[in-house]
Amino acid sequence: QVVQSGPEVKKPGASVKVSCKASGNTFTNYYVHWVRQAPGQGLEWMGLANPRGDSITYSQKFQGRVTLTRDTSTSTVYMEMSNLRSDDTAVYYCARSVAPVAYFDIWGQGTLVTVSS
């Protein structure tokens, strides 16, 4: 289905890149979103990549600090976040939808990113 890269531990100010790889045609013709969840907190939408990967939309909160890229040849979507802060410590999920406004029916298993000095 969808497999994300492993946990990361980073220092404040560093960058992290998380991958989300789908098997078969799981991502074909689907939008892929990134959602994060800080410890004990709710879900927070970060942005999405369109099926071709040539159009990326970011939440205003993450614009300029997060970069989403999509490699259709490998069915992989990447989320890179720069200038990490301690409050970026969270589980980061990728998830697919049929449209930007639609529901997320398949999720990755999540990647814990810990930011600590």
Add this chain to the structure above:
Amino acid sequence: QSVLTQPPSVSGAPGQRVTISCTGSSSNIGAYYNVHWYQQFPGKVPKLLIYGTTNRPSGIPDRFSGSKSGTSASLAITGLQAEDEADYYCQSYDSSLSGVVFGGGTKLTVL
């Protein structure tokens, strides 16, 4: 502060009916965007529970139902079971923000 407002917690006894509200505005739920609901157990991945405001994915019991009125939506759970104890999140789309929005989540406790 979430764009969609949910009660932090609700509770009910086994067999009872509970509802979880999700209040938005004219740029999301009130703008006729669908509402979707997710169930999440501690340490687990969110699971789609209701999509398109009222539809259940295959495998979701009909004890779970969704509805919408104006700028608010609701998730109802009837015949409450101990296994329903989890966090529940609503999701929609906001035209002003041009993005997906979530509710802050509601913790359901089965007494």
